[in-house]
Amino acid sequence: MQGKLILSDGTVFLGESFGAEESSSGEVVFNTGMVGYPEGLTDPSYFGQILVLTYPLQGNYGVPSKEFWESKKIQVKGLIVQNYINNPSHFESQKTLSSWLKAEGIPAIQGIDTRALTSKLREHGVMLGKIVIRHSSFAKSTNNEERKADFDPNLGNVLPFVSCDGVEVYGDGRKNILLIDCGAKMNIIRSLVRRGAKVTRVPWDFDVMDPDFRQDHGFDGVFISNGPGDPKQARATIANVEKILEKGIPTFGICLGSQILALAAGGNTYKLKFGHRGQNQPVQDIKTKRAIITSQNHGFAVDMKSMGQDWEEWFVNLNDGTNEGIKHKTKPFMAVQFHPEANPGPFDGGVLFDEYLKL
């Protein structure tokens, strides 16, 4: 089976299909992590995106059972790699990457010059794209019809597709943390539960200030999760967070959650040219000057200049100076743009969970 990737600027990449025999479209983004494809593919933040992995060998250690995933299914719209490895070797492997993709109906192409593709996305910025799979070989040209991607995850609110359906409770710790699920990675929940917290997970638009709910589920703090898309589309969540902030409840945002917190606090967000997606992003604590390596997956960022007087920059990206975290000067509100929960990626930021739970 042959695969064709068509970018919205007309660039075509041809390769060999190793996923489902289906066509698909979405925003094409790249991630530079060298491990972690099962975690990445199931990360809901990738919803609506075609993922390009820059490490050239993928599939090396197969696919582990569901308990290791970040959500219940593969979230990406397609996967693009240089070389797919069909002979995995790992004691936790249950199946090959190819059979997993096929079972979940996700197309994937290998044999693509992922470095050339990445350089293109870097120069041009992220683009919409389309994957077409068929038996016969393709021409390396395209037409306007093909160039038009059917799906743009930034145009509407995509949170309903990735959030949970109802309230779910994890763990039985003394502290109850409310997690607003905008497409939460399972490891946020695992990280909190492992540290002795109880986690109450609610859908993205759930009215957490509803008195009945608060009576049943009295919570000590709020986590706003990561998730896909343009934060400004998450209007209901922003409105809810505004209410939470009014009450002064300790609140922590991760990734999209950071952007939502910023918007709820009256700040602004903007789209980055090609985002940060990888496991090697350096961020520095403005005050202590201590730096850590973080896992990141975002296309939007908080505009620090837009934040009010009460807020201060917490972390900054050492590579490009973009905001990586915000903190209220007096109240227990804070957020980070990176992923302290890791999976995939380094655990360096995990200490933030400890600090938060001490609040």
Add this chain to the structure above:
Amino acid sequence: MKKILVLGSGALKIGEAGEFDYSGSQALKALKEEGIETVLINPNIATIQTSKDLASKIYFLPVTPYFVEKVIQKEKIDGIFLSFGGQTALNCGLALEKSGIFKKYGVKVLGTPVKSIQITEDREIFAKELASVDVKVPKGGFAKTVEQALKIGEKLGYPLLIRSGFSLGGLGSGVCENKEELTKMAGNALKHTSQIAVEEYLRHWKEIEYEIVRDKMGNKITVCNMENFDPLGIHTGESIVVAPSQTLNNFQYHMLRRLSLKVIEHLGIVGECNIQFALDPKTNDYRVIEVNARLSRSSALASKATGYPLAYIAAKIGLGYNLPELKNSVTHSTSAFFEPALDYLVVKIPRWDLQKFVGAKESIGSEMKSVGEVMAIGRSFPEALQKAVRMLDTGQDGLLGNHIDDTKLLPTAERLFAIAQSFNKGENVENIYKQTGIDPWFLHQLKQIVNFEKGMKSLKEIPKAKKLGFSDKVIAKTLGKSEDEIRKFRKSHGIVPKVKHIDTLAAEYPAKTNYLYLTYHGEESEVRDSLFVNSSTKNEVRKAIVLGSGPYRIGSSVEFDWCSVTAAQALRKKGLETIIINCNPETVSTDYDIADKLYFEELTFERVSDIYDLEGGSLVLSFGGQVPNNLAMQAFKAGYKILGTSPESIDRAEDRNKFSNILDKLKIEQPKWQSVKAIDEALKFAKLIGYPVLVRPSYVLSGSAMNVAYSQGELKKYLEQAAAVSSEHPVVLSKFVEGAKEIEIDGVGSRGELLIYAISEHVENAGVHSGDATIVLPPQRLFLETVRKIKTATKRIVKELNITGPFNIQFLAKNNQIMVIELNLRASRSFPFVSKVTGYNFVEMATRVMLGEEITGDFKTIDLDYVAVKAPQFSFNRIKGADPRLRVEMSSTGEVACFGDDLHEAYLKSLMSTGFKMPKKSVFLSIGGQKNKLDMLLTAKKLINLGLKIYATENTHKFLKESGIKNQRVYKISEEKHPSLLDLLRDGEIDLAINISEGSATEKGETDGFIIRRNCIDLGIPLITNLQSAELLISALTSKKMDDLQIKSWDEYVAGNVR
């Protein structure tokens, strides 16, 4: 900090090689940028770090506490770096700290505190420290005696592993299957060290390494992780290594990463370090094997694998910088606090030269034996692996067809090929995994390569073959075509490799440097316009491609890297766009800022041609040793422009017949020789010229070596057993001249005129390979007449071959007669030596004349006010079972050179630089042959005068006694009486052994001799096997005391020589 001392690692040896030239050079560069005055102590004259521009002052002195203290005192040093000169520098630093020298002179140790180093160097303390932060180390214990070791062994059960502290390349470690083996190995190891670790043997666990950087604030990163292809038990220096890891999932990768950071935080490392883990392939269980609190071979590899300049950054951190304050050296815009993301993988394969050693075992294990390594970059494992195989330059073009026995899956230097051969015969992955413990992931990849090669049928499969890393040569062989046909087909169909950058960030940010590789897994070459301007002038000499020397091996190592780097710098100075091709991660030439572009690539004709097609310009083949030199004719025929002496002249020098005719024409004498194709023919010719004869087999796989036959019997035996003479593989016989002196001339020709030259003499008579010889410059014992004759002959040769560029000629001299034995139309091993000793940079001059520049002048290279001696460094202690006797085949792994006011001073300094300890108590003499005995008489008398006691075996004892020299007889091992020599050696009674054997020693005598020599090596007792060396050493000891050895910098000797 105003003045900082950097310690080098001395000569290249097994376990401590070129990587420390890389790390020291980067450190010096980092210090220079800060305007700090630097002093370097390193007797390795062939290194780049001992070139003019890096350190402010250089001392060619032994890296030992005695000399380092003297330099500290003289130079008034403020701070010292111990971490850039390998274990040698580290051990020296630890000793100085212990004796309070740093405190006494107020010297601050920069980088990782000595206390942290001490923890990592003592296995017992290390284990305790790690346990205190809940990090697992192998179960086991520590033993100071064999009895203690056995006790621990009993508790752990067999098999188990022993390891020794203060190890350098894992010396004295290994797997013991039972009590007997433990007794033996523990006994041996405890002779070199006071304590060993006896540990659980984690059979078939994976071995994973991380390279870590931490600043004084505690910011830390892991720059690279690496996975050993071979499981635990094979030293990482002996293992094929891939980066990044291939079989670790996200959890394992980051679990080990987190542990790495935890460990170095606890240890308080400031700078760079390496941590090695064992990982259970069936669970996530792990052990920390060791931490190297210094730059290491692995860190050099990691630097090249990622583009992250570890040594440079470590030096900056040592000066007090924190990581976030430093910039990424590749992008120039992003932070140095980050972890490189690779979008390729690298494969490292060690290069062994075990066949160069008589009696060496072919097995590999937990001790290092390899002498070099290559690194290949690709975008698939098969592509990188097959590249690496070719880079080794051992004659293999691929995995199959190497005539390698597939029955031996035991770890040997050739295991990779044995596995491939097994797959070729239909073996399955599971069985090979069970036998080898190599992760099935790697085995599947190998199998894929083998299956493809077996099934390859048509030209249509070339694109796929190329993606799997097959060379044109192998494709041609498989498809029954010529290599040239394949290349033409390929190029006409646009099947060519694409250029990609190594940029540390997987294309996330644009790279400002040109660290490049080629891959067939790509559609586009990353060509930046600014670099390819003037494509219309592609063939003009505005662009030059310098070929490096490939993997270090016996006979070709750091000296050729110095030559390549120096040539590249000279070309850049002349305004040429300069490109380097090389594939050795231990080199400075593969630092991406040495040239305008670096292709980290193969030095095969195919790859050079791929690059030439892209770049054009001129090829520079004269500075990387024999590897690039061998490409001259092929490149010439392909129409490529080559700088310097015409390849036709190179061919006339390399072709024995043609060269012989030239010498006849020029009336220059040469030893009689003939190329023979059958034993009868050989015996007939040998009879004609008389024994001894030198036998030189033509190159065959697993190369049989050169040898000297002293009788018809020996010649016959040798030709039957080793050389396999045939019409296809003729053997060259030549007269072996006994008692002749060997003299070398290194020089530069300019359009047939001799521009500059240096004449050096060997201490040892002919019969010791020039690479193993001790070399003196300027010559001290040559007749003027001989010098004049050598010069005249040289001028004639330079004219006849119209030499423009570097050359080296080797002469024999006996009774004022000279003979030419070899000509190399390229820079030789001794170019850095003669350049640094005379003060004239021969390589730079050669490069300039090759570009057409006219240089004139008188160069003072003979009448010097000082003497320099270059001494070989041997690594016999690494090669178990090898006979350490010097022969016509080279076996040294490195060299040093020191200066002195006279020969004796320079010789003693050089000898000490190779680790030689001066005798204080008693010397053992065993001199074979009547002539040798007579020659030794005077020397023996001097020993007595020095107050040394002499022990001797039967014949030597009798001879000395009859000559009135007091000595005590000891029994040979074969005499089975006590006290035997072995007893004395083991008891530490003897601190120098002089064992001179006669050319044609009897077999029995040789067996005894071998046991003596081998025991000296295994017990670390200084050994001399050459008569002339012995004479010189004893004379030098007689005339010089330690206090007479002056502490003078390179400048102080040479500055006056060059106007």
